[in-house]
Amino acid sequence: MKAAPFAYVRPSRLSDAIAELAETRGGGKVIAGGQSLTPVLAMRLARPDTLIDINSIEELGALTRSGPALHIGATVRQRRVERDPLGAGVPLLRLALPWVGHRELRSRGTVCGSLAHADPAAELPAVACCLDAELTLTGPNGHRRVSAREFFHGAMTTALTPDEILTSVRLPVATGGEGFGFAEIARRHGDFALAGVAVRVRLRAGRPEATMTAFGVSDRPVTRDLSEQLAAAVTDGGDGLAGRLKEQLAAVVEEIVDTDGDIHASRDYRRRLLLALAGRELSKAYERARDGAEEVTT
Numbered sequence: 001m002k003a004a005p006f007a008y009v010r011p012s013r014l015s016d017a018i019a020e021l022a023e024t025r026g027g028g029k030v031i032a033g034g035q036s037l038t039p040v041l042a043m044r045l046a047r048p049d050t051l052i053d054i055n056s057i058e059e060l061g062a063l064t065r066s067g068p069a070l071h072i073g074a075t076v077r078q079r080r081v082e083r084d085p086l087g088a089g090v091p092l093l094r095l096a097l098p099w100v101g102h103r104e105l106r107s108r109g110t111v112c113g114s115l116a117h118a119d120p121a122a123e124l125p126a127v128a129c130c131l132d133a134e135l136t137l138t139g140p141n142g143h144r145r146v147s148a149r150e151f152f153h154g155a156m157t158t159a160l161t162p163d164e165i166l167t168s169v170r171l172p173v174a175t176g177g178e179g180f181g182f183a184e185i186a187r188r189h190g191d192f193a194l195a196g197v198a199v200r201v202r203l204r205a206g207r208p209e210a211t212m213t214a215f216g217v218s219d220r221p222v223t224r225d226l227s228e229q230l231a232a233a234v235t236d237g238g239d240g241l242a243g244r245l246k247e248q249l250a251a252v253v254e255e256i257v258d259t260d261g262d263i264h265a266s267r268d269y270r271r272r273l274l275l276a277l278a279g280r281e282l283s284k285a286y287e288r289a290r291d292g293a294e295e296v297t298t
């Protein structure tokens with residue numbers, strides 16, 4: 001099948017892109033890397049009147065570090081973040097990126113495009129939620145900032161209004177005393193996850209703080225504070241932290257997985273996957289935080 005006819009514009013200024021989008025009155029779509037949108041158009045699952053290509057807008061191509069944050073503009077490719085030394089400041093992102101499809105796809109696909117697309121089984125929305133990233137949305141009334149945890153409203157549904165562009169995302173750069181874990185189970189490498197976790201552990205005054213975001217198991221990424229469970233599992237001492245964590249996490253995992261079964265996996269199977277991944281990655285993240293460096297002082 002071929003895409004339905006559409007007009008195509010490629011402005012070089014953000015203000016022009018915003019004006020073009022507003023002019024379509026909800027009938028336009030932004031195109032960034034095109035890795036998700038092009039198949040959607042080809043299958044006629046969407047029939048926008050106009051495509052607004054943002055790739056010539058220079059200011060959207062910035063990848064910069066400012067103070068404690070990594071700033072990723074809307075046209076920055078996933079592969080660039082994977083390879084640029086600046087990307088190493090956000091270890092969780094670097095752990096997750098190799099799981100996003102294949103390298104060729106990441107060479108075109110953008111970090112912000114993945115967030116805007118909001119596939120519930122995608123890796124980068126989970127990373128953004130786990131790290132409590134801040135997204136900048138720009139529309140006719142200017143910029144507004146939205147926390148990643150409030151950005152995802154459901155499957156392929158976000159806080160973006162039809163006249164807004166996601167212009168950048170800011171992620172916190174890791175400090176001493178932090179450890180991360182990331183893993184997923186997919187049927188083949190490059191497929192979307194049946195279940196996955198992104199995990200951050202921070203040691204403060206000897207006490208661990210833990211955040212986990214699960215994906216592929218609900219209509220959006222699901223974030224939970226697991227500090228209590230981690231503290232209890234650590235206090236029990238000895239080897240086998242991952243196993244003790246699984247006991248601590250059973251109830252949370254039961255509650256998080258609310259997707260119905262599909263042809264690939266039942267709900268119960270996804271719960272088992274998530275429990276195994278959560279125990280293992282939380283334990284790894286804790287050990288990385290403990291063996292890493294000084295505690296977080298801020």
Ligand SMILES: Cc1cc2nc3c(=O)[nH]c(=O)nc-3n(C[C@H](O)[C@H](O)[C@H](O)COP(=O)(O)OP(=O)(O)OC[C@H]3O[C@@H](n4cnc5c(N)ncnc54)[C@H](O)[C@@H]3O)c2cc1C
Nearest residue numbers: 030032033034035036037101109110113114116122123166
């Ligand atoms: C074979 C295949 C396998 C894949 N596997 C995975 C996978 O395992 N994990 C995964 O996460 N993804 C996967 N993807 C999707 C891929 O990661 C895409 O690159 C990503 O989802 C979208 O990024 P993009 O820049 O290509 O966005 P586009 O395709 O250009 O756009 C996607 C959607 O987001 C909107 N959009 C894009 N940028 C903006 C913006 N700045 N502001 C507002 N709206 C915007 C578009 O209008 C469109 O609705 C796969 C894709 C393919 C084709």
